[in-house]
Amino acid sequence: MPPPPDEGGGAGGVPVLRAVTPADWVLWRRARIASLTVSPEAFAARLADWDRGGEERWRARFDDPAAYGVLAVLGGRPVGMAAGLLAPDAVPELRSVWVAPEARGHGLAARLIASVETWAHGTGAGALRLSVLAANAPAVTLYERLGYVMESGGAGDERVMTKRLGGVR
Numbered sequence: 001m002p003p004p005p006d007e008g009g010g011a012g013g014v015p016v017l018r019a020v021t022p023a024d025w026v027l028w029r030r031a032r033i034a035s036l037t038v039s040p041e042a043f044a045a046r047l048a049d050w051d052r053g054g055e056e057r058w059r060a061r062f063d064d065p066a067a068y069g070v071l072a073v074l075g076g077r078p079v080g081m082a083a084g085l086l087a088p089d090a091v092p093e094l095r096s097v098w099v100a101p102e103a104r105g106h107g108l109a110a111r112l113i114a115s116v117e118t119w120a121h122g123t124g125a126g127a128l129r130l131s132v133l134a135a136n137a138p139a140v141t142l143y144e145r146l147g148y149v150m151e152s153g154g155a156g157d158e159r160v161m162t163k164r165l166g167g168v169r
Contacts, residue, residue, distance in 0.1 A: 013074070014074075015072035015073060015074040015079050015080060015103060015108060016072070016073050016074070017070055017071070017072055017073075017111060017112065017115055018070065018071045018072075018073050019068070019069070019070055019115075020062050020068075020069030020070060020071055021062055022062045022063050024062070024069075024071065025062070027071055027073070027078050028061075028062070028069060028071065028078075028081070030077075030078055031071055031078035031080070031081040031098070032081065032096065034078070034098075034100065035081065035096065035098035038100065038101065039098060041133075041135075041136070061083075066085065066086040067083065067084070067085050067086075068083065068084040068085075068116060068119040069081065069082070069083045069084075069096075070082050070083075070112055070115040070116065072099070072103065072108055072111070072112060074103065078100075079099065079100040079102070079103040079108070080098060080099040080100060080103055080108050080109070080112050081096055081097070081098050081112065082094065082095070082096060082097045082098075082109075082112035082113055082115065082116050083095040083096040083116065084116040084119050084120055084128075086123065087129070090125075091125065091127065091128075091129050092116075092119070092120035092123055092125045092127075092128050092129070093128070093129050093130060093131075094113065094116050094117075094120075094128055094129070094130040095130070097109060097112060097113060097130075097139070099112070109142055110142070110146060113146060116128070117163070117165060120165060121165045125165060126164060126165055126166065127162050127163060127164050127165055128162065128163050128165055129160060129161070129162045130143065130148065130160070130161050130162075131158040131159065131160055131161075132158065132159055132161060133157050133158055133159075134157050134158070134159045135157065140159070140161075143161050143163075144161075146163070147163045147164075148161040148162060148163045149161060149162060149163070
Protein backbone atom coordinates (compact mmCIF):
# COMPACT_ATOMS: atom_id res chain seq x y z
CA MET A 1 0.00 0.00 0.00
CA PRO A 2 1.51 3.38 -0.97
CA PRO A 3 2.23 5.91 1.73
CA PRO A 4 -0.40 8.60 2.20
CA PRO A 5 0.17 11.91 0.44
CA ASP A 6 1.21 14.92 2.46
CA GLU A 7 -1.60 16.92 3.97
CA GLY A 8 -1.95 20.54 3.01
CA GLY A 9 -2.62 22.69 0.02
CA GLY A 10 0.52 23.41 -1.92
CA ALA A 11 -0.70 26.84 -2.90
CA GLY A 12 1.27 28.57 -0.14
CA GLY A 13 4.64 27.75 -1.68
CA VAL A 14 5.03 24.24 -0.21
CA PRO A 15 4.59 21.43 -2.73
CA VAL A 16 2.21 18.63 -1.84
CA LEU A 17 3.32 15.04 -2.41
CA ARG A 18 0.82 12.96 -4.32
CA ALA A 19 0.98 9.22 -4.95
CA VAL A 20 0.48 8.61 -8.66
CA THR A 21 -2.40 6.58 -10.07
CA PRO A 22 -3.05 5.73 -13.72
CA ALA A 23 -5.41 8.72 -13.83
CA ASP A 24 -2.43 11.01 -13.12
CA TRP A 25 -0.65 10.04 -16.30
CA VAL A 26 -0.81 13.59 -17.73
CA LEU A 27 0.94 15.09 -14.68
CA TRP A 28 3.51 12.27 -14.60
CA ARG A 29 4.21 12.71 -18.33
CA ARG A 30 4.59 16.47 -17.87
CA ALA A 31 7.05 15.95 -15.00
CA ARG A 32 9.06 13.27 -16.82
CA ILE A 33 9.38 15.31 -19.99
CA ALA A 34 10.34 18.39 -17.95
CA SER A 35 13.00 16.38 -16.10
CA LEU A 36 14.55 15.13 -19.33
CA THR A 37 14.34 18.58 -20.93
CA VAL A 38 15.61 20.70 -18.04
CA SER A 39 18.14 18.23 -16.58
CA PRO A 40 19.18 15.83 -19.36
CA GLU A 41 22.64 15.41 -17.83
CA ALA A 42 21.11 13.79 -14.74
CA PHE A 43 19.59 10.80 -16.52
CA ALA A 44 20.71 7.86 -18.63
CA ALA A 45 17.32 8.00 -20.40
CA ARG A 46 16.87 10.56 -23.14
CA LEU A 47 13.88 12.72 -24.03
CA ALA A 48 13.57 10.87 -27.35
CA ASP A 49 12.95 7.67 -25.35
CA TRP A 50 9.90 9.16 -23.60
CA ASP A 51 8.65 12.04 -25.72
CA ARG A 52 6.43 9.84 -27.82
CA GLY A 53 3.78 7.40 -26.81
CA GLY A 54 0.18 7.89 -25.99
CA GLU A 55 -1.94 7.67 -22.91
CA GLU A 56 -1.78 3.88 -22.80
CA ARG A 57 2.01 3.84 -22.47
CA TRP A 58 1.99 6.41 -19.68
CA ARG A 59 -0.90 4.80 -17.77
CA ALA A 60 0.62 1.33 -18.02
CA ARG A 61 3.43 2.13 -15.63
CA PHE A 62 1.03 2.78 -12.76
CA ASP A 63 -1.33 -0.05 -13.65
CA ASP A 64 1.55 -2.27 -12.56
CA PRO A 65 1.22 -3.18 -8.85
CA ALA A 66 5.02 -3.49 -8.69
CA ALA A 67 5.43 0.23 -9.44
CA TYR A 68 5.03 3.34 -7.30
CA GLY A 69 5.26 6.97 -8.29
CA VAL A 70 5.06 10.17 -6.34
CA LEU A 71 4.73 13.71 -7.62
CA ALA A 72 5.38 17.00 -5.87
CA VAL A 73 2.66 19.38 -7.01
CA LEU A 74 2.56 23.13 -6.49
CA GLY A 75 -0.35 25.15 -7.79
CA GLY A 76 -1.53 22.25 -9.93
CA ARG A 77 1.87 21.92 -11.61
CA PRO A 78 4.35 19.08 -11.01
CA VAL A 79 7.64 20.38 -9.58
CA GLY A 80 9.18 17.06 -8.58
CA MET A 81 8.93 13.32 -9.05
CA ALA A 82 10.32 9.98 -7.95
CA ALA A 83 9.45 6.38 -8.73
CA GLY A 84 9.94 2.94 -7.30
CA LEU A 85 9.95 -0.26 -9.32
CA LEU A 86 10.58 -3.85 -8.38
CA ALA A 87 13.56 -5.12 -10.35
CA PRO A 88 13.53 -8.63 -11.83
CA ASP A 89 15.40 -9.84 -8.72
CA ALA A 90 12.55 -8.38 -6.57
CA VAL A 91 14.74 -5.64 -5.07
CA PRO A 92 12.97 -2.28 -5.18
CA GLU A 93 14.75 0.41 -7.17
CA LEU A 94 14.53 4.18 -6.80
CA ARG A 95 14.13 5.81 -10.20
CA SER A 96 13.42 9.12 -11.93
CA VAL A 97 14.18 11.45 -9.00
CA TRP A 98 13.91 15.06 -10.13
CA VAL A 99 13.03 18.45 -8.67
CA ALA A 100 12.37 21.51 -10.82
CA PRO A 101 15.09 24.18 -10.46
CA GLU A 102 12.68 26.67 -8.85
CA ALA A 103 11.74 24.12 -6.16
CA ARG A 104 15.27 23.02 -5.23
CA GLY A 105 17.03 23.73 -1.96
CA HIS A 106 14.04 23.10 0.34
CA GLY A 107 14.34 19.37 1.04
CA LEU A 108 11.84 18.30 -1.61
CA ALA A 109 14.09 15.60 -3.09
CA ALA A 110 14.51 14.08 0.38
CA ARG A 111 10.71 14.06 0.85
CA LEU A 112 10.18 12.38 -2.52
CA ILE A 113 12.85 9.77 -1.81
CA ALA A 114 11.43 9.12 1.68
CA SER A 115 8.05 8.41 0.08
CA VAL A 116 9.61 5.79 -2.21
CA GLU A 117 11.55 4.34 0.74
CA THR A 118 8.29 3.94 2.66
CA TRP A 119 6.72 2.18 -0.33
CA ALA A 120 9.75 -0.12 -0.67
CA HIS A 121 9.69 -0.95 3.04
CA GLY A 122 5.99 -1.76 2.67
CA THR A 123 6.85 -4.39 0.05
CA GLY A 124 8.82 -6.21 2.73
CA ALA A 125 12.16 -5.26 1.23
CA GLY A 126 15.14 -4.68 3.46
CA ALA A 127 16.93 -2.37 1.03
CA LEU A 128 16.34 0.12 -1.77
CA ARG A 129 18.72 0.29 -4.72
CA LEU A 130 19.40 3.05 -7.23
CA SER A 131 21.65 3.77 -10.16
CA VAL A 132 23.18 7.21 -10.51
CA LEU A 133 25.45 8.69 -13.15
CA ALA A 134 28.91 8.94 -11.59
CA ALA A 135 29.29 12.47 -12.99
CA ASN A 136 26.13 13.65 -11.22
CA ALA A 137 27.94 14.82 -8.08
CA PRO A 138 24.94 16.68 -6.57
CA ALA A 139 22.81 13.52 -6.74
CA VAL A 140 25.58 11.32 -5.33
CA THR A 141 26.03 13.79 -2.46
CA LEU A 142 22.29 13.83 -1.77
CA TYR A 143 22.03 10.05 -1.76
CA GLU A 144 25.03 9.70 0.54
CA ARG A 145 23.53 12.27 2.93
CA LEU A 146 20.33 10.20 2.98
CA GLY A 147 22.21 7.02 3.89
CA TYR A 148 22.84 5.39 0.52
CA VAL A 149 26.15 3.57 0.11
CA MET A 150 28.07 3.16 -3.14
CA GLU A 151 28.30 -0.44 -4.28
CA SER A 152 30.72 -1.83 -6.81
CA GLY A 153 29.78 -2.05 -10.42
CA GLY A 154 27.11 -0.46 -12.47
CA ALA A 155 26.57 -0.25 -16.20
CA GLY A 156 28.70 2.22 -18.13
CA ASP A 157 28.79 5.59 -16.40
CA GLU A 158 26.23 4.52 -13.78
CA ARG A 159 27.05 3.58 -10.21
CA VAL A 160 24.82 1.48 -7.94
CA MET A 161 23.96 2.70 -4.44
CA THR A 162 21.85 0.98 -1.79
CA LYS A 163 20.24 1.86 1.50
CA ARG A 164 19.12 -0.50 4.24
CA LEU A 165 15.48 0.18 5.10
CA GLY A 166 15.27 -1.14 8.64
CA GLY A 167 14.78 2.34 10.11
CA VAL A 168 12.11 3.54 7.65
CA ARG A 169 8.70 4.01 9.27
